[in-house]
Amino acid sequence: MNTLSGRIRLDFHSAEPLYLQIAGQIEQMVARGDLKVGEQLPTVRELATELRINFNTVARAYRLLDEARLISTQRGRGTYIWEEASPAMLEQIRNRRLEEMARHYLEETTRLGFTLPEVIRALQTRIEKTRSETSAPEGSRRGEE
Amino acid sequence: MNTLSGRIRLDFHSAEPLYLQIAGQIEQMVARGDLKVGEQLPTVRELATELRINFNTVARAYRLLDEARLISTQRGRGTYIWEEASPAMLEQIRNRRLEEMARHYLEETTRLGFTLPEVIRALQTRIEKTRSETSAPEGSRRGEE
DNA sequence: AGAAAAATAATACATTGATACAATAAGACA
DNA sequence: TGTCTTATTGTATCAATGTATTATTTTTCT
Known part of the structure; x- marks a missing residue:
């Protein structure tokens, strides 16, 4: 119960x-x-x-x-x-996460020995791939309504 | 341990x-x-x-x-x-990781509702920050964390 | 009334968890 | 040494959970 x-x-x-x-x-x-x-x-x-x-x-x-x-x-x-229920903090937390993820992405990729151009290139490739996937098919999306 | x-x-x-x-x-x-x-x-x-x-x-x-x-x-x-993980295979893994990191970075940020420009912007900001940190020598930044 | 949109339901599915199992290692003891 | 018991390891199976997709019902709008 x-x-x-x-x-x-x-x-x-x-x-x-x-x-x-x-x-x-x-x-x-x-x-x-x-x-x-x-x-x-x-x-x-x-x-x-x-x-x-x-x-x-x-x-x-x-x-x-x-x-x-x-x-x-x-x-x-x-x-x-959720651990952080405060609406006021949400935006701040959200932005901090964005920074964190960017930092993490850079850190891990460069630690693998990839150069900055390579890292950026990989991101671009991924962006394009995502574009073609979400536009072409009879799209099932999540954030609708 | x-x-x-x-x-x-x-x-x-x-x-x-x-x-x-x-x-x-x-x-x-x-x-x-x-x-x-x-x-x-x-x-x-x-x-x-x-x-x-x-x-x-x-x-x-x-x-x-x-x-x-x-x-x-x-x-x-x-x-x-695995004992017989060949260098070629490690290289393959390394490249796969690069793709994975890019995919993950995009997926998580967009899931939080950030737009593509915001995501890219955050990465640029981080790159610049890293640049200024590594050129202005406060220290040997090594692979810590 | 009829079409479009929204809300709700039905169904199949992916992920995680609980439990029992099988293989291997390690120690006890004859 | 050999065998038995026990502990430790990964595996298999199924239950419980939220998710995705599709269909049906209800509401809204013209």
């Missing part, structure tokens, strides 16, 4: 979609401190059974919160409250 | 599966020469405990590298860096 169970109330008559109701209520619980950092949420199937809805609807709510960096969904493991 | 312990970093938020992260980082170490031919890797359970994951996930990474003839897994004995 998880913390969430029995604490989410769905209004099936509401104009607000179920997945938004779920996401909103979880958001509130985090804001109130009812859900603490690192805490595990019920699985999509558990919560879906509780609420008598399809687990994909719960998954959609989770994905929304995941993209907002409020929770962390991990395939095969479960979903957890 | 094995060479690997404490040198593999997992990102549980990444879209990249854990077993691929592990395999990739081991490959990286071999390409860098941090892991030498014949050297024993930690057991699947050891490494799994370190990383706080299930040992089957480590086993999967090992199996991947085993199939690629980079390591040799032996039931009841342990896993070792």
